[in-house]
Amino acid sequence: MIEKSWIDRSTDLLKKACSKFGIQASLTELDNYGAIFTRDAVMSGIAGLLLKDATIIEGLKDTLFQLNKLQGSQGQIASNFHAKDNQVTKVSFGTLSPKIDACTWYLIGVGLMLKGEHIQKEDYQDSVVSVINLLEGIEYNNSHLMYIPKGGNWADEYVYEGYVLYDQVLRVWGLQLLGDVFKNKLWSEKAKKITDRIITSFKSEKKKYYLSSIYPGGTFDRFDLAANVLLGIVCGSQVPEYDKILDWICDEFINNNKLPPAFHPTIDEEDPEWNNLRKYHLYDFKNKPHHYHNGGIWWIWLGWLSIALGSRNRIADVESLTKITKHCLSTTDSFEFNEYLSADTLTPSGTKNLCYTATGLVFLSLANEGDDFSILQK
DSSP, rough: OOOOOHHHHHHHHHHHHHTEEEEOOSSHHHGTTEEEEEEHHHHHHHHHHHOOOOOHHHHHHHHHHHHHHHTTSOOOSSSEEEEEETEEEEEEEEESSSSSSHHHHHHHHHHHHHTTTTOOHHHHHHHHHHHHHHHHHHOSSSOOOOOBBBTOOSSSSSOOOBEHHHHOOOOOHHHHHHHHHHTTTHHHHHHHHHHHHHHHOOOOOOOOOSSSSSOOOOOOSEHHHHHHHEEEEEEEGGGGGHHHHHHHHHHHHGGTTTTOSSSEEEOOOSSTHHHHHOOOSSOOOOOSBBTTTTEEEEEHHHHHHHHHHHHHOOHHHHHHHHHHHHHHHHHHHHSSOSSOOOOTOOOOESSSSBHHHHHHHHHHHHHHHTTOOOOOOO
């Protein structure tokens, strides 16, 4: 497993990021990373639930409480908010585009916290109904898939859009959890309908993984690690070929002593997508080849991959993934919970002291210990 010091340091970082307003994305204030981001805080909170850590669980509870208070009139959930001097000072629902995965991660966070009896149903029932109805409205055409704008999720400076797999899977997860907790048959049935549509729409005859996105007139068929590993965790028992997806990930990367990047292959300067990617950013351009969303290796998604592998009892693959990760950690003197690794040089890059990264390392360690991830399911 990863050395105990890294797990202790990861847990310590997550605890330090907790305040009475929620869990910050990072202890670094650069480029808005000091804000409390919905998706980041929920994932950090999931690490707390798995660790049974009272401080981090309370941090997630405080996050959800504030998001409930800040909820928009149509049900929308804030992408992030700032707190200073004992009050919320700034709320964002997305700058370049609306962040739809704030809604889905909120549903997941509420569902998991209700399942663990850390919050009360009556405090969140109206809120989750509003979110679920909002997502039904975004679906618009009763196709069981939401149409996501460019930058509408965690990969907020990447160039895919349309019916994005990642967002559909998260919606299924939220509906599964809340359908079970609230004994709402319609929500559970909706989750099944979305899953069925995912299987028929995103499975590719040419690729050994599910497509990143489909849209009118085409597909975005680069490999999306987050979407494909979450697919297995959320819908794995309903996707008969899911082990083949994991086989491909292992054969393409892990068995070749490589860590899988967030998206593969990279978009380089000769690629038709390059001009669109080059122009699309908020603060400065981060997506040069092998960096950031454009082929960077993100610790958080390696952590979710380890959970997907562990949940399928692929212990040898978890051990191989950990061995490569340990080597990367042991061969750098400058790792400070950086956001990602550049895939070409394995250099720690991006924002430091990131809870995303600490969370990924916690997940990887727990998978090595044979942790029971059943609390993540309905």
